[in-house]
Amino acid sequence: MRSEARVDLDAVRHNVAALASRAAGGAQVMAVVKADGYGHGLVPCARAAVAGGAAWLGVAFLEEALAVRAAGIDVPLLAWLYAPGEDLRPAVSAGVDLGVYDPAELTAAAAAARATGVPARVQLKADTGLSRGGAQPADWAGLCEEAAKAEAEGSVKVTGLWSHFAFADGGADHPTNSRQTVVFREALEVAERAGLRPEVRHLANSAATLTAPDTHFDLVRPGVAVYGLSPVADSPQSFGLRPAMSLRSTVALTKRVPAGAGVSYLHRYVTERETTLALVPLGYADGVPRNATNTAQVLLAGSRRTIAGTVCMDQFVLDVGEDAVATGDEVLLFGPGDEGEPTAQDWAEALGTINYEIVTRVGARVPRTYVGGTS
Ligand SMILES: Cc1ncc(COP(=O)(O)O)c(C=O)c1O
Incomplete structure (x- = not known):
């Protein structure tokens, strides 16, 4: 063969098991397999991650989620990024959880649920300081109340509450991350007051999975570490990870x-x-x-x-x-x-x-x- 990217699936499986063993308080692992499994191959890595103990998989886009489902992988699966007008019905039918950032997305998910006859599984994202996706603290209570209403009507089921850290590569010990964790805990309280009882609450990327157990909640959401790369200055080997x-x-x-x-x-x-x-x-x-x-x-x-x-x-x-x-x-x-x-x-x-x-x-x-x- 002229050239190849050789991927060691045993390393992927081993890395997920290593990450699961670090997850605090019984938290489970959502292995992030977006972007073709960080270039390693979406379906083979998704399978290897599940074999290593990943209870959930995470992707960015709907077609990535549908490719996972088309391969017969039926573990809980979150897709967190789509644009207005994208057809949510195939994902809703396939039981894919949808990241929801604002009322318009909630409305779109509910419409897809009505069209398919399947309640949409949605995970509300709080913007705790990355200023990327998710609802700002000022808009969070409103989003939670809308979601609770839609849940009462039966069109959606709020399965998750989540957020994402601003400091990924370079370390989880940045003070912004602790501020974000505080804001996330406040967001969880607001959601609870709105009557939401999600299956999972999650915040930790690879860096936080490896070094910040107080951020693990119900689920950790590592990406780069699944593939055996370190998000921080320490070598992957020092965390028991193997580059795949x-x-x-x-x-x-x-x-x-x-x-x-x-x-x-x-x-x-x-x-x-x-x-x-x-x-x-x-x-x-x-x-x-x-x-x-x-x-x-x-x-x-x-x-x-x-x-x-x-x-x-x-x-x-x-x-x-x-x-x-x-x-x-x-x-x-x-x-x-x-x-x-x-x-x-x-x-x-x-x-x-x-x-x-x-x-x-x-x-x-x-x-x-x-x-x-x-x-
Ligand atoms: C929303 C979200 N969660 C988790 C991850 C995984 O991050 P990391 O690869 O730093 O573990 C990413 C990756 O960019 C992401 O966008």
């Missing part, structure tokens, strides 16, 4: 070039001496960011090597000097680090981004292959 993805390619061509050869577009790398160049058939269309040019490292023939010159759409070049490198040799861009290869975290640090972006951006052109689990 390794991104691999193959040397497609080697050739000798003289000193002074300009390499790749714009000649941003020029050989200092006669040397061997190796061509790797992966580029920015495959998720190798163009700003990895002359920056990010890969493992080839036992050594880490920095990308030489501009990353192109489909390919990049390595300068391997006098080393014995042949066409067909494996190039390991990132992985768990066991073989000395860089990790997704190393790539993120080299490129000034977060490990989330490195794995989710691996392009659709790169086949996902699976080891372990039952994909």
